[in-house]
Amino acid sequence: MTTSKEYGLGEFDFPRGWFMIAQSSEVTSDKPMGVRYFGQEFALYRGKDSGKVFLLDAYCPHMGTHLARNSTSYVAQDGAIEGDSIRCPYHAWRFGPDGKCNHIPYSDGPIPPAAKVRAWPVKESMGAVFVWHDPEGGEPEWEVPYLSEWDEPNWVRWTHIDDLGTIDTHPQEIVDNITDAAHFGPVHGSRTKFFENEFKGHLAIQRMAGGHRTLAAEGGPLLVTEAIYNGPSVLITRMSGLYDSYIFIAHTPVENGSSHVWHSLLVKTAKGGAATDEDRAGAKMFSDMALAAFAQDFEVWKHKRPCFNGLFVQGDGAFRKQRLWYKQFYNPRAQKQEFLKQVEGIHVPRGMQAFPKDHKELAAA
Template sequence: MATTKDYGLGEYTYPRGWFMVAESAKVVDKPQAVHFFGQEFALYRGKSGRVVLLDAYCPHMGTHLARNTTSYVAQDGAIEDDCIRCPYHAWRFGPDGKCNEIPYSSGPIPPSAKIKTWKVQEYMGAVFVWHDPEGGEPDYVLPVVPEWTDPAWVCGSYDDLGVVNVHPQEAIDNITDAAHFGPVHGSRTKFFENEFRGHRVVQRMGGGHRTLIAEGGPMLVTEATYHGPSLLLTRMSGLYDSWIVIAHTPVDDGSIYVWHNLIVKSPTGSAVATDEDRLHARGYQDMALAAFAQDFEVWKHKRPNVQGLYVQGDGAFQKQRKWYSQFYNPRTKTAALLPQFEGIQGARGLDAAPQEMRDTGSLSRLEVA
């Protein structure tokens, strides 16, 4: 298992950015333990509906707030209003992390009786945390996908793919991997390009796809964008108009947790998606998942690619790895680093791209490599 240091990404072990930590529906008024960025957290939904994520250990005597089922605090319900009680001596902490009650003590509550809480946002049916080694405020927002709230579109539930023992760099590499589409997905790639813009990298691709489209079917056109180091949103026009949502979050240094979801435009063309639409959409999500599993299987069993042996036609891996390193360095360094890496890389076959993509995307103003 290779680490961030092995890849030479920067000063920090874990990157800065918004990261998915759970599917919203699974966060209820019962503390659950989650482990990301090499550390333990407690996650719960307060009675008001507010989601709270905090460091897992109680400052009193170090008890884990979310790994207990036998204490009567846990059995009777550790969540009160938006507060959480420790299962050991029942100290209660507010959603700001401050202890606000010690049931057996009439003395003052020490100011250090406090747990670090994390900035979270519910976004497209998931809970995201802002992780920042510098302790700063978010420097980008999660993009609005209007289709998520459009009744004509079916929003899937997250496929929970669990932990994979690869460094996130190996997953990110996929965005610049021009040569894997044929061998892995059976795609005769007609056009391909990458664009680097600040915290985003875009991949535009069109071609056949044996897993998602039958032989001789329409061209599958995708525009996949990493919004920061973790969230990959792909607009896909193939069998149905859809968005693929993939999120991965570092678990320890050299492993990631992965989720997958699909948002599909009503396959029957209804203004409000029907049960039949949901059935088709789930079938399509399973097909998309099968396509993703083709990448996943490779990641699961590969050795780390710390230093690749790249040839012409591979894609802009080195540029992408520099782009990705921005999240592992202080913002002061990022500012100096980024402008050199903006622009289009590895564009080819652009005549085959659909006109609307050439009009709205960057395809019409490209240099062909």
């Protein structure tokens, strides 16, 4: 695996930001889930009282037992989740959602203040569970990703997020895709005409329009996409063409150099009313097509060697700017401006046209 240090990303091995760690439907109040991200173990569970999702560091301060990877202890068999708290399977110490031990069943003495584990800020949005990961331990710097269309009846929600598993690819290689103007034709069959990137604070934006071999009809409207990295790991792409839709792609570091990847699609219904069975079938079909397009990128990542310094030529996208933008998340927040002042603004690769301000120009193109 190739590490963040080898890419020269900065001080931290793992970046700051919101990261998807599970689908909401996977996290139940029946039993805790052991999950591994950022090179460490966690216990993820849903409280019985509040219905909220909680994430704690996995190892019990008493003797180091994993709070969530057990099925045979009677604590686990009887149900380790009690209200919003969780019991350790070894000696049944109980921890609250704040990570503090709140009950030791066999000891009358005071609970030592050190009897606690770290509790992480988690939020659910659009059927996914996100954690705010910050090597400096700071408060979230921006809101968790959310689309208001998720709550509109004329959009077909995803009921399932495709879990593409973990690949031995450093997140940098995945994020590179946002600036990769020249791969669209060869990999995805799109005839890109308009292409630009914009970097703005924690956002990296790609606007693109062009024909497409499969996703847009010949002579029909152009496929227009706006892809936005909401921080280092959650990419939401608005796409208009055959259907109006949003592609959701999330990747989260597992070890330093590997990434867990998810994919799903939110699709607007054909007639604008509430979703019909036909809409749902259309959405499913379109989602599968988008997944197939993503699989084209995935296959490249899976087998390529790491790229520390590309042999870039005119016509390649703003890779160097993007990699500088990405460094803001691997360094202390106080240094953020140093990176941003070098990259903020709009960048158009040689040979492409900037995305027109007036979308009518796209229709005429």
